[in-house]
Amino acid sequence: MNARPAAALPFAFLIAATAACKPEPPATRMARELRGAYPEVATANGVVRTFDVEARPAELPLVDGANLRVWAYNGRVPGPELRIRIGETLRVRFTNHLPEATTIHWHGVRVPNAMDGVPHVTQPPVEPGGTFTYEFTPKDAGTFWFHPHVRSSEQVERGLYGVLVVEDAAPPPYSRDVVWVLDDWLLDETHQIFAQFNTPHDLMHDGRWGNFVTVNGRTSTVLAARGGERIRLRLLNASNARIYAPDFGALDPRIIAVDGLYLARPIPLGRFELAPGNRLDLDVTLPASLASRSLPVVDRFYADTPHHLADIVVDGDTGRPPPTFASPAHARVPVWSAGLTVPPTKELRIDARRGGSYGIEWTFNDQAFAGHEHHGAPMLTMDRGGWVRLRFVNASFRLHPIHLHGIFFRLLARNGVAVDEPFFRDTVLMHSKETIDIGLVPLDAGQWMMHCHILEHAEAGMMTLFEVRG
Numbered sequence: 001m002n003a004r005p006a007a008a009l010p011f012a013f014l015i016a017a018t019a020a021c022k023p024e025p026p027a028t029r030m031a032r033e034l035r036g037a038y039p040e041v042a043t044a045n046g047v048v049r050t051f052d053v054e055a056r057p058a059e060l061p062l063v064d065g066a067n068l069r070v071w072a073y074n075g076r077v078p079g080p081e082l083r084i085r086i087g088e089t090l091r092v093r094f095t096n097h098l099p100e101a102t103t104i105h106w107h108g109v110r111v112p113n114a115m116d117g118v119p120h121v122t123q124p125p126v127e128p129g130g131t132f133t134y135e136f137t138p139k140d141a142g143t144f145w146f147h148p149h150v151r152s153s154e155q156v157e158r159g160l161y162g163v164l165v166v167e168d169a170a171p172p173p174y175s176r177d178v179v180w181v182l183d184d185w186l187l188d189e190t191h192q193i194f195a196q197f198n199t200p201h202d203l204m205h206d207g208r209w210g211n212f213v214t215v216n217g218r219t220s221t222v223l224a225a226r227g228g229e230r231i232r233l234r235l236l237n238a239s240n241a242r243i244y245a246p247d248f249g250a251l252d253p254r255i256i257a258v259d260g261l262y263l264a265r266p267i268p269l270g271r272f273e274l275a276p277g278n279r280l281d282l283d284v285t286l287p288a289s290l291a292s293r294s295l296p297v298v299d300r301f302y303a304d305t306p307h308h309l310a311d312i313v314v315d316g317d318t319g320r321p322p323p324t325f326a327s328p329a330h331a332r333v334p335v336w337s338a339g340l341t342v343p344p345t346k347e348l349r350i351d352a353r354r355g356g357s358y359g360i361e362w363t364f365n366d367q368a369f370a371g372h373e374h375h376g377a378p379m380l381t382m383d384r385g386g387w388v389r390l391r392f393v394n395a396s397f398r399l400h401p402i403h404l405h406g407i408f409f410r411l412l413a414r415n416g417v418a419v420d421e422p423f424f425r426d427t428v429l430m431h432s433k434e435t436i437d438i439g440l441v442p443l444d445a446g447q448w449m450m451h452c453h454i455l456e457h458a459e460a461g462m463m464t465l466f467e468v469r470g
């Protein structure tokens with residue numbers, strides 16, 4: 001580098017240099033580090049994409065192909081795949097043909113508060129026969145999903161969920177872009193959905209775990225591909241409670257996005273724990289040399305009870321080596337290395353106790369959510385634009401995937417030990433007796449939910465509100 005005479009230094013540089021002499025408080029610095037990680041506001045390009053979505057009971061060949069009575073969006077489970085491009089405005093004209101009220105929540109999407117789909121908080125519930133139009137311009141490209149926020153432990157379990165894909169302005173040139181929705185089903189001896197929800201057993205343990213595991217609604221899902229392809233595989237865990245650790249064997253995929261957002265750099269899949277609500281975008285390369293064969297994908301969350309998820313069946317070859325474009329995972333993700341030096345803004349202790357309408361209730365700081373219609377004051381108020389550290393203390397032996405609406409956060413530590421995940425999340429799994437710390441900067445004013453995504457725990461009290469002052 002050429003040395004420049006001091007007189008030639010730009011004025012702005014001098015100001016920055018002067019400001020740097022006075023130490024900047026870590027929280028201020030960390031809020032500043034967020035800049036450029038993801039946009040603060042949406043930029044609408046004027047294109048409106050309209051979809052009609054209705055929820056109604058249906059009978060569909062699901063699981064192993066026998067007819068299953070479900071509740072479905074547009075007569076399908078998973079529901080319709082809504083695909084738009086970043087900059088476009090999504091308009092969903094929703095009609096409820098269920099026998100009970102419902103709403104649609106857009107999980108992971110940074111929506112205006114009024115579009116968040118939380119009954120009695122951001123909108124009235126949509127009664128049977130009623131309609132509601134959701135309209136927003138996503139700020140982020142990525143893999144998102146939608147599901148009801150009314151009696152979710154039953155409505156989601158009955159089949160109400162779908163994927164929203166927001167494509168990049170210039171999508172990376174994968175050979176194909178595939179969505180796999182993972183779910184499990186608890187079927188009774190008549191091979192229908194076991195109709196008792198929120199049982200004491202589910203509440204005392206890790207929620208409702210099914211006896212069938214499906215990908216895109218079927219136990220026998222096959223992704224037909226060819227050697228030499230490079231596939232973007234979007235995984236969503238739509239289960240009420242089950243956690244997956246997908247294992248692709250020798251394929252060894254790279255993670256390019258978690259919960260919608262690209263990573264700072266691609267990382268090996270490893271033993272990533274895909275908890276309810278989480279999404280993973282994988283970069284899967286099929287070597288050209290793969291002769292025709294079937295590659296099983298297996299869940300190994302519990303090593304002693306692996307579950308077959310699906311098969312990638314390779315038939316033939318593209319005749320070319322796999323495309324070699326650069327990974328899209330090169331996002332700006334703040335390191336927030338000073339995160340643990342700032343005391344927690346709030347500590348939230350999670351535990352269960354006897355009581356409530358199910359006999360057992362789950363609590364944040366000894367408060368059980370009394371239902372959306374009776375929600376009290378927010379448990380926590382934060383200022384827009386300020387850096388916040390939250391600590392969650394799991395006083396129970398159970399699993400709790402913690403989910404925040406309307407915000408991405410970074411996991412800072414588990415049990416006080418710093419972790420360096422090169423990505424944001426909207427849901428993080430807490431293990432038995434674990435303490436976690438997360439860092440975040442709220443950008444959108446309103447009242448937002450924070451809850452366990454084991455839907456039985458949420459239903460039995462493990463939900464609360466936080467407010468972001470605008």
Ligand code: C2O
Pocket residue numbers: 105107147149277403405449451453
């Ligand atoms: Cu999938 Cu309240 O969330």
Ligand code: CU
Pocket residue numbers: 399400401452453454457458462
């Ligand atoms: Cu929980």
